Amino acid sequence: MTVHHPRAEPDYIPGFGNHISTEAVAGALPVGRNAPQRPAFGLYAEQLSGTAFTAPRHENRRSWLYRMRPTAEHPPYAPYAGAPRFAPGTADRPLAPNRLRWDPVAAAPPGTDLIDGMTTMLANRDPADLEGVALHVYAASADMTHRVFTDADGELLFVPQAGRLELLTELGRIVVGPGEIALVPRGVRFRARLPDGSATGYVCENHGSLFRLPDLGPIGANGLANPRDFETPVAWFEDRDEATEVIQKFMGSLWTTTLDHSPLDVVAWHGNLAPWRYDLARFNTINTVSFDHPDPSIFTLLTSPSDVPGRANADFVIFPPRWMVAEDTFRPPWFHRNVMSEAMGLITGAYDAKAHGFAPGGISLHNLMAGHGPDLASWQAASAAELKPHKIDGTMAFMLESCWPYRPTGFALDHAQLDYDTVWADFPKARLP
Numbered sequence: 103m104t105v106h107h108p109r110a111e112p113d114y115i116p117g118f119g120n121h122i123s124t125e126a127v128a129g130a131l132p133v134g135r136n137a138p139q140r141p142a143f144g145l146y147a148e149q150l151s152g153t154a155f156t157a158p159r160h161e162n163r164r165s166w167l168y169r170m171r172p173t174a175e176h177p178p179y180a181p182y183a184g185a186p187r188f189a190p191g192t193a194d195r196p197l198a199p200n201r202l203r204w205d206p207v208a209a210a211p212p213g214t215d216l217i218d219g220m221t222t223m224l225a226n227r228d229p230a231d232l233e234g235v236a237l238h239v240y241a242a243s244a245d246m247t248h249r250v251f252t253d254a255d256g257e258l259l260f261v262p263q264a265g266r267l268e269l270l271t272e273l274g275r276i277v278v279g280p281g282e283i284a285l286v287p288r289g290v291r292f293r294a295r296l297p298d299g300s301a302t303g304y305v306c307e308n309h310g311s312l313f314r315l316p317d318l319g320p321i322g323a324n325g326l327a328n329p330r331d332f333e334t335p336v337a338w339f340e341d342r343d344e345a346t347e348v349i350q351k352f353m354g355s356l357w358t359t360t361l362d363h364s365p366l367d368v369v370a371w372h373g374n375l376a377p378w379r380y381d382l383a384r385f386n387t388i389n390t391v392s393f394d395h396p397d398p399s400i401f402t403l404l405t406s407p408s409d410v411p412g413r414a415n416a417d418f419v420i421f422p423p424r425w426m427v428a429e430d431t432f433r434p435p436w437f438h439r440n441v442m443s444e445a446m447g448l449i450t451g452a453y454d455a456k457a458h459g460f461a462p463g464g465i466s467l468h469n470l471m472a473g474h475g476p477d478l479a480s481w482q483a484a485s486a487a488e489l490k491p492h493k494i495d496g497t498m499a500f501m502l503e504s505c506w507p508y509r510p511t512g513f514a515l516d517h518a519q520l521d522y523d524t525v526w527a528d529f530p531k532a533r534l535p
C-alpha cells in the first residue's frame with residue numbers, strides 16, 4: 103500500500119508490525135527493489151534494522167528509509183553536559199530489599215524540553231547486554247526546536263500522564279496524549295513538541311527484544327490489545343538546512359553532535375520497523391466472571407520476551423476501568439511475593455490496592471520477593487465490601503514488570519517517600535479458634 107499524504111495533520115496506518123509502504127512525495131519509493139543504483143530525486147537508501155539480519159522471519163523487523171542525506175554524514179559525538187537527571191547510571195550503593203514509592207516529579211522550569219526534562223528513576227541490566235529496561239519520568243515545558251534525540255540503547259515507550267506530545271520522528275509524526283501510548287524504535291531520531299505547552303509522563307526504555315503483542319493462549323484469536331488498533335504514521339519529512347543538535351543515548355550515557363540540517367528528512371520508507379501509537383481505551387480487558395483475582399498477566403498489553411520461555415524481560419501491563427463481579431473474593435490485588443520485579447506508574451485516578459500515597463505521576467517499586475499487596479485501608483474496605491457488581495472507573499495504572507531486579511538512580515533514592523512501609527503497618531493478627 104502506498105499512502106500519499108498532502109494534509110497538515112498527521113495520518114496513520116492501522117496495524118501492529120505490518121509491512122508498510124509510504125511516501126510523502128510521489129515516486130520517492132523504489133518499486134521492486136530496496137537499493138536501486140540511483141534512487142529517485144537523488145535520495146539515499148538506508149536500512150534501519152531492529153533485529154539481527156538473520157532473526158527468524160516472524161520476528162524480523164527492519165525498514166528501508168529514503169532520505170535527503172545519509173545518516174552516516176555526521177561529525178563525532180562528544181559527551182552531552184545537559185539533562186543531569188537523564189541516564190546518570192544507577193546508585194552505587196548496595197541495593198536494599200525495600201519497597202519504594204515516589205511522588206510525581208516537580209513541574210518543569212520554563213524552557214525545559216523533553217530531553218532536559220527527563221529523570222531516570224529505575225533501571226536494570228546494562229544496555230550493552232541487550233536486556234533489561236529503564237523507567238524514566240519527564241516534565242517538559244518547551245518544544246525541542248533545533249535538536250533531536252535518538253536512543254541506541256533501546257526502544258522508547260511513551261506513557262503520557264498530562265499534556266500531549268507531538269513526536270516528529272524520521273518515519274512520521276505522532277500525536278499522543280494521556281490515555282494513549284506511543285513507541286519510538288531504537289535508533290529512530292525524533293523531536294517532541296508540546297501542543298499543550300507542557301507535558302508530564304513516563305518513558306519505558308526497553309533494551310531487550312522488541313515489544314510485541316503477547317500470545318493469547320486459551321483467550322483465543324482476539325482480545326487484550328488487538329493489532330488493528332495500533333497506528334503507524336505515514337511518511338513525513340522536513341527540508342531544513344539549519345544547525346540541528348543530535349542527542350544520542352548510547353551505552354547508558356548521553357552524547358551530542360551537530361548537523362547542518364535536520365535529520366528528519368526521510369521522504370519515503372517501507373518496512374515493518376516503525377513508530378506507533380495506541381489508545382488504551384481500545385484494550386479489551388478480560389477478567390474473572392466467577393471468583394478469585396486472576397494474575398495480572400491477564401492485563402498484558404506488550405511483552406518483551408527473555409531467553410527463558412514465559413519469563414519476560416519486560417511486560418507492559420495496564421489496569422484499565424473494568425467491572426468487578428467476583429463472588430466470595432477479596433477483589434483487589436492480593437498479598438504476594440513475586441520472583442519478577444514490579445515497577446508501577448499511575449496515569450489517572452486511584453489504584454485499587456492503594457488508598458493513599460500513590461498519586462498520578464508517581465511510581466512504586468516492589469522488587470523480587472518484596473512482600474506487598476493492598477495497603478491497610480484498601481484491605482479493610484475490600485474485606486468489608488458488599489460484593490455486588492462494581493465498576494472500577496476513571497483510573498489507569500500500568501506496571502513494567504521485569505525478570506531483572508530494578509536499581510534506583512541516586513536521585514530516586516534521595517527522593518523516595520520516607521514512610522512507604524507504614525502502609526502495611528498494624529494489620530490485625532489472625533485469631534485462631
Ligand SMILES: O=C(O)Cc1cc(O)ccc1O
Nearest residue numbers: 397398435436444455475501
Ligand atoms: O502489586 C501490584 O499492585 C500489581 C499487581 C496487581 C494485581 O492485580 C495482581 C498482582 C500484582 O502484582
Ligand SMILES: [Fe+2]
Nearest residue numbers: 440444468474
Ligand atoms: Fe505486585
